[in-house]
Amino acid sequence: MDFFWFIVRFLAVTVGFAALHGYLWWRLCRDTTEPGSRWRIIGAVVLAVLALFGLGARFFVPSDLSSGFQRFFGWPGLIWFGTFMYLFGFLLLAEPLRWWLLRRRAEARPEFEDEPEPEPTGPSRRVVVSRAIGLSAGALAAATAGYGLVEGLRTPRLKDVEVPLARLDRAFDGYRIAVVGDTHLSALIGADHCRRVVEQINRSRPDLIAFVGDLASGEADDLREASEPLADLRSRHGAFFVSGNAEHYVGADAWYERVAELGMVPLPNTRVELPGFDLAGVNDLIVEQRGIEGETGPDLEAALDGRDPDRPLILMAHQPPMIDRAVDHGVDLQLSGHTHGGQMFPVHIAGKIRSGRLSGLGSYGDSQLYVTNGAGTNGPPMRVGANADITVMTLRSTRS
Numbered sequence: 001m002d003f004f005w006f007i008v009r010f011l012a013v014t015v016g017f018a019a020l021h022g023y024l025w026w027r028l029c030r031d032t033t034e035p036g037s038r039w040r041i042i043g044a045v046v047l048a049v050l051a052l053f054g055l056g057a058r059f060f061v062p063s064d065l066s067s068g069f070q071r072f073f074g075w076p077g078l079i080w081f082g083t084f085m086y087l088f089g090f091l092l093l094a095e096p097l098r099w100w101l102l103r104r105r106a107e108a109r110p111e112f113e114d115e116p117e118p119e120p121t122g123p124s125r126r127v128v129v130s131r132a133i134g135l136s137a138g139a140l141a142a143a144t145a146g147y148g149l150v151e152g153l154r155t156p157r158l159k160d161v162e163v164p165l166a167r168l169d170r171a172f173d174g175y176r177i178a179v180v181g182d183t184h185l186s187a188l189i190g191a192d193h194c195r196r197v198v199e200q201i202n203r204s205r206p207d208l209i210a211f212v213g214d215l216a217s218g219e220a221d222d223l224r225e226a227s228e229p230l231a232d233l234r235s236r237h238g239a240f241f242v243s244g245n246a247e248h249y250v251g252a253d254a255w256y257e258r259v260a261e262l263g264m265v266p267l268p269n270t271r272v273e274l275p276g277f278d279l280a281g282v283n284d285l286i287v288e289q290r291g292i293e294g295e296t297g298p299d300l301e302a303a304l305d306g307r308d309p310d311r312p313l314i315l316m317a318h319q320p321p322m323i324d325r326a327v328d329h330g331v332d333l334q335l336s337g338h339t340h341g342g343q344m345f346p347v348h349i350a351g352k353i354r355s356g357r358l359s360g361l362g363s364y365g366d367s368q369l370y371v372t373n374g375a376g377t378n379g380p381p382m383r384v385g386a387n388a389d390i391t392v393m394t395l396r397s398t399r400s
Helices: 002-030 038-060 067-093 095-107 125-153 191-203 221-232 245-250 252-261 286-290 300-304 320-329 347-355
Strands: 157-165 176-180 208-211 239-241 270-274 277-281 313-316 333-336 360-364 367-371 389-397
Touching: 002 038, 002 067, 002 125, 038 067, 067 095, 067 125, 095 125, 157 360, 157 367, 176 191, 191 221, 191 389, 221 252, 239 277, 245 252, 245 286, 270 300, 277 300, 300 313, 300 320, 313 320, 320 333, 320 360, 320 367
Parallel strands: 157 389, 176 208, 208 239, 277 313, 313 333, 333 367
Antiparallel strands: 176 389, 270 277, 360 367
8 A cells, every 4th residue: 555655645746846947948948039949958858857956855765775876866856846846936926927928019009010020130039038047047956056055065053042031030041952853864964974063062062962853864774873973963952853754754752762862852742850850752743644654753742740739840842833732731842943944945835834934033921832844854955934943042040
């Protein structure tokens, strides 16, 4: 049955992707050239090859295939996927302008309807307009994708945030938590990126490190080398980890075991008592949302069982919507990721609708939710309008 649905999805995505690339060919190749031009054939071949790499990246990155195979399809395929998204969008936005320019020409000669059209001495108006729009859309798409690629691959910035907690004892005013997530280590993004993230976290000198899921897009055994730098994380009270949807797709238990090997503390539906507050963690909502067999979903009741309700409580939960349950359980602060801050504009809009809070700090009754943009990328290795970050959160006591 799983193979059947894989084939259905593959065919649906292939047909849709082919249709969208057909639109690109029509606007960029057919409309910009005269009939019989060899550029129409060259354009069709180039777009077909790019579409093939895009599909390969969509279905085989990540996968159980060799890392070399994944890199071969992944880098060009995912970069093209991001560029394609913007190129298609700019061309679509230009459709009204194209219609207006061509219609304006047609309406400019009503008094000369009986006169024959002069013999053309150069490209037709349709070709000239199409070339101007195509070049403009291509330049904008290339510039946007290039900027996004630089932002997506750079070392995440440290982002300073202060969060007031009414129940925090004044002795812990100034406590610093490094909130990080969504590194999405893979065959493409490996140990080098992980090492830079670890160095940036250590540079902030946190009291505690909270890794809020989606550490990797792939199985733990396949990415042992990529995750090895995590053993160098340094903080006064340790580094803690909860699973995200990416871990549950491949087996969260294996990732919990792997981070424990590296010196991190896994929090699968459990908690620890730290000086000043309790820190709890829950598995990701994706288990319930997708009905993933063999995986354990979030269990906030189990995580909080037996705790002292008078102590401040911080919850690590990958997806922001977990705040709906956290409010009812007296959680003071929830730390989440998952959204990537939208990653690539205008995905922000869909992310806001799906997750409620896309980035930053918000209040929900007596609880607060903080969502980090994450320290990596998923899909195209690009970020536009949502810079990667490692949040250095300073807790402030508001007790009198």
